[in-house]
Amino acid sequence: MRDRPTGDAALLLLADSRLPAGGHAHSGGAEEAVRLGTITGPEDLARFLRGRLATAGLVSAALAAAACEFAAATADHPAGPYGHAGPDPDADPAALWRRLDAEADARTASPAQREASRVQGRLLVRSARRIWPSAVLDELAKAVPEGAHHPIALGAAAAAAGCDPYQAALAAAYNSVTGPATAAVRLLGLDPVTVHRLLADLAPALNDAAHAACASLIDDVVHGVAQNGAGGHQGPAQNTATQDGAKRDDPPHHGGATNSGPTHTGSADGPAAKALGSAWPALPGHAAPALDLLAEGHRGNPMKLFVS
Amino acid sequence: MGAQHDDLHDAADPHGRALRLGIGGPVGSGKTALVAALCRSLGPSMRLGVVTNDIYTTEDAEFLRRAGVLDPERILAVQTGCCPHTAIRDDIAANLDAVETLEERFGPLDLVIVESGGDNLTATFSRGLADRQIFVLDVSGGDKVPRKGGPGVITADLLVINKTDLAPLVGADLTVMSRDAAAVRDGRPVLFTSIREDRSAHSVAEWVTSLVNTWKHSNDQAHDHTRTTPTTAA
Amino acid sequence: MTTPLRSPAASRTASVTARAVIATELSDGRTRLETLRSDPPLTLRQTGPGLVHLVSTGAGPLGGDRLELTIDVAPGTDLEVRSVASTLVLPGSSPAGSVMLIDARVGAGASLRFSPEPTVLAAGCSHRMAVRLSLADDATLFWREEIVFGRHGERPGRCRTRFDATVAGRPLLRQELLIGDPAVDAGPAVYGDARCVGSTLIAGQRWDAARDRKQERRATIGDGWAAMPLAGPGVLASALAGDTVELRSRLERAESAAALLAIS
Numbered sequence: 166m167r168d169r170p171t172g173d174a175a176l177l178l179l180a181d182s183r184l185p186a187g188g189h190a191h192s193g194g195a196e197e198a199v200r201l202g203t204i205t206g207p208e209d210l211a212r213f214l215r216g217r218l219a220t221a222g223l224v225s226a227a228l229a230a231a232a233c234e235f236a237a238a239t240a241d242h243p244a245g246p247y248g249h250a251g252p253d254p255d256a257d258p259a260a261l262w263r264r265l266d267a268e269a270d271a272r273t274a275s276p277a278q279r280e281a282s283r284v285q286g287r288l289l290v291r292s293a294r295r296i297w298p299s300a301v302l303d304e305l306a307k308a309v310p311e312g313a314h315h316p317i318a319l320g321a322a323a324a325a326a327g328c329d330p331y332q333a334a335l336a337a338a339y340n341s342v343t344g345p346a347t348a349a350v351r352l353l354g355l356d357p358v359t360v361h362r363l364l365a366d367l368a369p370a371l372n373d374a375a376h377a378a379c380a381s382l383i384d385d386v387v388h389g390v391a392q393n394g395a396g397g398h399q400g401p402a403q404n405t406a407t408q409d410g411a412k413r414d415d416p417p418h419h420g421g422a423t424n425s426g427p428t429h430t431g432s433a434d435g436p437a438a439k440a441l442g443s444a445w446p447a448l449p450g451h452a453a454p455a456l457d458l459l460a461e462g463h464r465g466n467p468m469k470l471f472v473s
Numbered sequence: 474m475g476a477q478h479d480d481l482h483d484a485a486d487p488h489g490r491a492l493r494l495g496i497g498g499p500v501g502s503g504k505t506a507l508v509a510a511l512c513r514s515l516g517p518s519m520r521l522g523v524v525t526n527d528i529y530t531t532e533d534a535e536f537l538r539r540a541g542v543l544d545p546e547r548i549l550a551v552q553t554g555c556c557p558h559t560a561i562r563d564d565i566a567a568n569l570d571a572v573e574t575l576e577e578r579f580g581p582l583d584l585v586i587v588e589s590g591g592d593n594l595t596a597t598f599s600r601g602l603a604d605r606q607i608f609v610l611d612v613s614g615g616d617k618v619p620r621k622g623g624p625g626v627i628t629a630d631l632l633v634i635n636k637t638d639l640a641p642l643v644g645a646d647l648t649v650m651s652r653d654a655a656a657v658r659d660g661r662p663v664l665f666t667s668i669r670e671d672r673s674a675h676s677v678a679e680w681v682t683s684l685v686n687t688w689k690h691s692n693d694q695a696h697d698h699t700r701t702t703p704t705t706a707a
Numbered sequence: 708m709t710t711p712l713r714s715p716a717a718s719r720t721a722s723v724t725a726r727a728v729i730a731t732e733l734s735d736g737r738t739r740l741e742t743l744r745s746d747p748p749l750t751l752r753q754t755g756p757g758l759v760h761l762v763s764t765g766a767g768p769l770g771g772d773r774l775e776l777t778i779d780v781a782p783g784t785d786l787e788v789r790s791v792a793s794t795l796v797l798p799g800s801s802p803a804g805s806v807m808l809i810d811a812r813v814g815a816g817a818s819l820r821f822s823p824e825p826t827v828l829a830a831g832c833s834h835r836m837a838v839r840l841s842l843a844d845d846a847t848l849f850w851r852e853e854i855v856f857g858r859h860g861e862r863p864g865r866c867r868t869r870f871d872a873t874v875a876g877r878p879l880l881r882q883e884l885l886i887g888d889p890a891v892d893a894g895p896a897v898y899g900d901a902r903c904v905g906s907t908l909i910a911g912q913r914w915d916a917a918r919d920r921k922q923e924r925r926a927t928i929g930d931g932w933a934a935m936p937l938a939g940p941g942v943l944a945s946a947l948a949g950d951t952v953e954l955r956s957r958l959e960r961a962e963s964a965a966a967l968l969a970i971s
């Protein structure tokens with residue numbers, strides 16, 4: 166990886182809508198919402214963006230942070246993220262990339278959204294490999310040849326660019342609202358300054374989402390230990406808005422031979438190894454049923470300007 | 474769709490791949506008609522793929538598929554999110570993906586044609602996407618259009634002025650158009666067509682054929698002398 | 708094995724912790740209930756062969772309650788779980804929220820159908836629901852959840868749900884819902900104008916398309932509902948509606964469509 170003291174400038178490049186990675190053709194459900202009349206002006210749009218950020222945006226941010234963290238770990242240990250090339254298939258970076266990608270699949274019920282996410286992920290990896298050449302991106306492209314989900318690709322690209330997981334999460338959260346916002350400007354002829362004002366109003370929520378996304382990575386390490394000790398469910402979380410991702414029960418680990426995650430395989434790998442893949446099942450999974458319906462409606466409609 | 478880009482093809486590296494020909498021009502000038510004509514005349518002798526960039530529908534792709542000029546599977550449609558010029562110039566990722574998908578599924582190919590969505594006179598193809606480009610005007614916009622210039626008219630490798638059959642009806646003077654185009658194009662070729670009358674667009678097909686041959690030849694040479702990148706005009 | 712119907716939970720003052728269990732076993736090739744352990748207010752009744760009703764969930768859970776239901780469907784057995792009435796989640800006297808946890812395992816060749824009446828989030832409630840489903844490779848599942856945002860004309864309290872389903876350890880569906888959160892509720896992105904949300908996960912090998920991930924299977928959609936093929940062996944039927952009657956009818960349409968998406 167190139168030597169960069171900080172990823173700040175790289176983050177700007179990565180989050181810029183001019184990054185040539187196909188994002189301009191996706192409206193994130195906004196085109197269908199406009200067609201159905203549920204977005205007609207700035208007020209609707211503001212609520213649409215807020216809801217999108219709190220759901221799909223948070224999930225993307227968490228997946229991107231996880232991917233960035235994992236990418237950085239594989240880059241540090243080319244033999245595999247756990248620094249050894251043992252017989253454990255879970256230590257194979259390609260298998261782990263596929264596992265993280267499967268976590269994105271499981272959080273995306275709508276096939277239209279999965280397709281849009283994979284197309285964008287594939288295009289991003291294509292461009293990022295030329296912009297920030299790195300073994301990690303080559304690895305991801307090989308591991309998921311049909312195209313990794315966009316947040317996964319974004320996280321890996323962020324790592325290749327020199328960003329940290331928080332920056333990856335921030336870029337993902339930002340992307341989750343800027344695409345639909347721009348689409349609405351084009352589709353409804355909204356005043357672009359008004360719409361940028363909406364985005365500015367969302368800035369604190371974007372930060373919160375990125376923090377929550379990163380907390381979900383760290384949190385689980387703590388929970389994982391607690392789980393091993395006490396087992397079972399945590400108490401109810403007192404949640405607020407987008408910080409939900411930080412407080413959550415662990416996902417199912419019904420002991421048993423069925424779970425292939427490092428949670429159950431990592432006893433010899435030490436705490437760092439344990440931390441990596443074990444957080445993934447518990448990452449936020451906030452669903453937006455209306456976005457699902459919008460995505461599927463859009464997919465079925467032949468008259469459209471945007472891919473999704 | 475989806476190309477499995479196992480080895481990283483630098484788009485600028487044309488080594489061993491099909492010539493990518495962009496066809497741009499204003500709305501309704503006859504781009505799709507020209508693509509169909511080229512498929513008709515080149516299809517028998519070349520391995521082809523086509524990518525369309527429709528604005529609001531997949532109408533162009535459907536038209537071409539229905540026209541039966543090419544195996545429908547070899548025609549892919551790309552959506553451009555309100556900005557057809559963005560997809561061929563500023564952010565070409567989706568078009569590149571489509572082109573490479575065709576090459577991967579049906580390759581090796583000789584020629585991949587990318588039709589842009591109808592746009593304005595400033596819309597040209599990125600060199601990262603198209604190796605050569607044709608700009609299609611028609612006479613119905615009046616004979617002043619070549620004089621107005623714009624990157625498409627000025628820099629395209631070939632300027633096609635279509636619908637000459639309509640010239641008398643709209644009062645367009647073809648000699649004026651020819652003279653004005655020559656003035657701004659610095660010797661690059663201009664061809665007049667009426668695809669309505671010549672459904673194979675013979676003159677354009679001939680130009681494309683020689684382009685593809687030159688392309689192959691220079692690629693072979695590049696292959697012989699290690700890997701120099703031929704970026705000079707044909 | 709059974710417990711008499713309790714008096715309305717609303718009259719309680721102390722919060723409760725309850726752990727109920729349903730476990731099946733295969734006996735002479737038939738499904739038998741190996742364990743049916745009620746723990747009020749989670750009261751279970753066997754109402755048919757392989758059929759169990761939750762009977763006492765009509766009032767509560769209340770704030771501070773923590774209810775856990777474990778379902779273990781042994782290999783080769785079939786279980787159906789329903790409820791006699793909707794679940795009304797209330798604030799209660801404890802400042803703590805209420806918690807409902809369901810852990811279900813469905814063994815090889817087994818099937819589980821879980822279709823309780825809706826959960827209604829009364830004003831002021833603070834509820835958490837977590838469902839963890841772990842399916843064997845060739846298990847079959849029908850799992851319905853319906854949530855109503857407040858009683859008639861009422862703003863709902865807060866609720867957060869997490870749903871995790873894995874098949875042979877691989878994630879099939881992970882979803883969280885936030886209800887009563889101003890950032891989420893009002894917008895056209897999450898629930899639109901709906902006051903009820905419902906989803907049914909239908910899973911099993913019949914829905915495991917020979918996976919060509921380049922070509923996602925198409926969803927079937929209707930007014931306010933969709934049947935969406937998942938990346939793994941399952942389909943999610945999903946619906947949004949203004950009231951419970953409309954929700955059920957939309958969800959049932961989505962479920963029928965989902966069933967049709969099985970690979971023949």
Ligand SMILES: Nc1nc2c(ncn2[C@@H]2O[C@H](COP(=O)(O)OP(=O)(O)OP(=O)(O)O)[C@@H](O)[C@H]2O)c(=O)[nH]1
Nearest residue numbers: 499500501502503504505506591635636667668669
């Ligand atoms: N009279 C006449 N009509 C033509 C000629 N070539 C094409 N057309 C007609 O012009 C119309 C537009 O042609 P297309 O090929 O669809 O034009 P296009 O540039 O692809 O249009 P967009 O993709 O919508 O920008 C069609 O009705 C064609 O039949 C021609 O040489 N003469």
Ligand SMILES: [Mg+2]
Nearest residue numbers: 504505533588
């Ligand atoms: Mg056309």
